[in-house]
Amino acid sequence: MKKTLKMILYLIIGAAVGLLVSITAQNIGGDVSTDRFYLSVSITTTIVAAFLIVLGIFQYRRLLTVAKDYTESMDEDSYDKYRYNKYNEIQIYGVIGFVLSLISLAIPLVIMNTYFSLPTFLFTFIVYIVSIIFLTRTTKLITKLYPERNLPQPSDKNYTDKLLLASDEGERHIMTTALYKTFSFTQVGIFFGILLLIVYSMLTGESQIFSIIILGIIMIISNTKYYSEIKEK
Structure with a gap:
């Protein structure tokens, strides 16, 4: 697989x-x-x-x-x-x-x-x-x-919390590890995506500023959301 x-x-x-x-x-x-x-x-x-x-x-x-x-x-x-x-x-x-x-x-x-x-x-x-x-x-x-x-x-409300409660300790460890790795990979992917769009705009003359802004906003929101969720409450 x-x-x-x-x-x-x-x-x-x-x-x-x-x-x-x-x-x-x-x-x-x-x-x-x-x-x-x-x-x-x-x-x-x-x-x-x-x-x-x-x-x-x-x-x-x-x-x-x-x-x-x-x-x-x-x-x-x-x-x-x-x-x-x-x-x-x-x-x-x-x-x-x-x-x-x-x-x-x-x-x-x-x-x-x-x-x-x-x-x-x-x-x-x-x-x-x-x-x-x-x-x-x-x-x-x-x-x-x-x-x-x-x-x-x-579709249930608070799906994430309910899923974690229904999972045992081993399953929660696997899920959180996979989610963190996915989060890190996504941030790197967005960063290189922005770089590629900048290079593409410079080489072709077709402005990708809107796409760059959208990707930047997504990157900011995802990082802010992640660190807000894991900080001590």
Whole structure:
């Protein structure tokens, strides 16, 4: 699982860097239609998103099938590890598929005033709707896997507090460690994202000041929120 997820992450990062370089080169040269290039990126990204969603749906159905009678294929300890890892894997497929489909849908919407393709828009819109439905279904999966535990729904008020109360000490340690690592990675990612936008603006002459400001505000709010929550009260 870890190797597969690392491969997906490396592919996304590599694609993002390649896209930035290609778009920058096109804007400098000006020989190729940027809008057509964006649409090809939208189609490619939608296909990747659709593949991940289909893969997630397959894993989702397989997990529910195993959960109905896991005693046929594994013992209780093996099943606990299996359902925990498989649930997180499904969540990753759902989230990545949703984000990619959102990006894919955004492209034809943003450039529709200069170049609009109805088939591309419909394709990206359908995949986006499917990704929302699938992601919604996966958020309720945990209660099906752990019917014996009183786990809260993501829509519940004070969901974080309820989830921590329903978790044991080992689970809380895993969650808080993962959340801190994610927080640190996000801050570094936002910082380098701002730097890339500055370089892109300087090379192409297309101002990304608004995006830079938004990312800066998100970085300020997330850091302020984090340190306000952990300070002594």
